[in-house]
Amino acid sequence: MAGRFLNLFKPIARVIPEIKAPERRVRFNEKLFWTALVLIVYLVMSEVPLYGIPSGQAPELAALRVIFASHSGTLMELGIGPIVTAGLILQLLVGSAMIECDMSNPEDRSLFTTASKVFSIVLTGVQASAYIIGGMYGHLEGPVAIVVFLQLIASGLIVLLLDELVQKGWGFGSGISLFIMAGVAQVIFWDSFALIPLDEFGARGFFAALTQTLASGKSIEGLLIRGGNPSIVGFIATIAAFLIIIYMEGVRVELPLSYAGYRGFRSRYPIKLLYVSNLPVIFASALFANIYLFSQIFWSMFNPNNTNPWLNLLGMYRVVNNRPQPAGGLVYYVTSPRSLDQVMADPIRALAYLGILVVFCIVFSLTWLEVGGLGPSTVSKQLVDAGMQIPGYRRSGKAIESILKRYIPTVTVLGGIIVALIAGITDFFGVFGSGMGILLTVGIIYQYYEILMQERASEMYPAFRRIFGE
Secondary structure, eight states, X not given: OOOXXXXXXXXXXXXXXXXXXXXXXXXXXXXXXXXXXXXXXXHXXXXXXXXXXXXXXXXXXXXXXXXXXXXXXXXXXXXXXXXXXHHHHHHHHHHXXXXXXXXXXXXXXXXXXXXXXXXXXXXXXXXXXXXXHTTBTBOOOHHHHXXXXXXXXXXXHHHHHHHHHIIIIISSSOHHHHHHHHHHHHHHHXXXXXXXXXETTEESSHHHHHHHHHHXXXXXXXXXXXXXXOOHHHHHXXXXXXXXXXXXXXXXXXXXXXXXXXXXXXXXXXXXXXXXXXXXXXXXXHHHXXXXXXXXXXXXXXXXXXXXXXXXXXXXXXXXXXXXXXXXXXXXXXXXXOSHHHHHHOHHHHHHHHHXXXXXXXXXXXXXXXHTTOSHHHHHHHHHHTTEEOTXXXXXXXXXXXXXXXXHHHHHHHHHHHHXXXXXXXXXXXXXXXXXXXXXXXXXXXXXXXXXXXXXXXXXXXTHHHHTTO
16 A cells, blocks of 8 residues: 555546556567657757747756756756656655555555656756746746746656656657767767867867868867867777776676576576666766756855855856856865866866765765665565575575675675766766766666667567566
């Protein structure tokens, strides 16, 4: 039975928009079609500007862009931020037993989904209001502000339904993963090929600038670092980041297992080095992004001259090219330097940012270990319930748990440190699409590869559907 909190959403479940799950098996090509359609709608929304926003007045909030798949000044201004934030809050509340919810119960699962939608819509309204009231778009007249608010609410609802369409089985994976991957790909493409004039070495895009530099007979030395813009160092760092992350995704410890009921039948339980995947850096990035957002709102509303010592602790800003840039306070040290120039100009900031990121990634890794049901006790119970044991040990949850405790806590901490270092250090070298973006994209591509191989195998060999639980 659903807990008291989830029962509050029963009346709302009847009126809130919902995508029905397919009542038949959706074929591979049909899933491909719906996934592509969802992606096209997202890309179109990413290019349609918000009506009523003056040109050049859209907030940058660069820290939010990659993690929330958002695009400044467009219908995708808020991206998947409200959905991700709502989902994480509810997952943490359920995992910590503050909310009663049995995910194996269809009714509880349905109410949990409804609660996630309601929270997402509420958070969309809160963030949209914060952008408008905080003056992030400059001064907007009453009617214009209402129009902008309604656009953001409608866009948030559309994104919510697009994600649900994919997750309900009409497409592959999840809409959130699809949007993040598409957003990072866009940024990498833009950093590589953008033709917008930038400096004496040519366009913003690295390859465009390289072509123009070689054609003019200039030395490519000027493209080596190039400030915070795409450079040779950034290009090399991007390739290196992809290779390192791909390698790390494959590093694992495999525990030998055997089935108690079938002698001679062996298996292995893989414990990946990145055991909790990219979740720690997602949590840390979302935290830093919200610090950035609210510190800028408080600064613009109450502390535009940096004269309030208490608000200065949260964030100080200076205006550069009509845009506020972090200049001090907590927000300054949770915002990554995006080039070697910035790192060398203030190495203390770079070290502080990296240290804070590592600490939070470790904390979130250990937190999610239990909240996400990945701890040694939970895993050992799952293995015993599945009729498995470690050869040479008696079939006991305690025995398996003692073995898992040797590995899982260690790889959890190591994994948190590694993803933090990769995300932080690659940003220092100016990677295309940001270190976090590449980290998330590689993990998502790997997941999609596994999903597509499984779907293709199920399509070609229907007998495999039982193995995959279809």
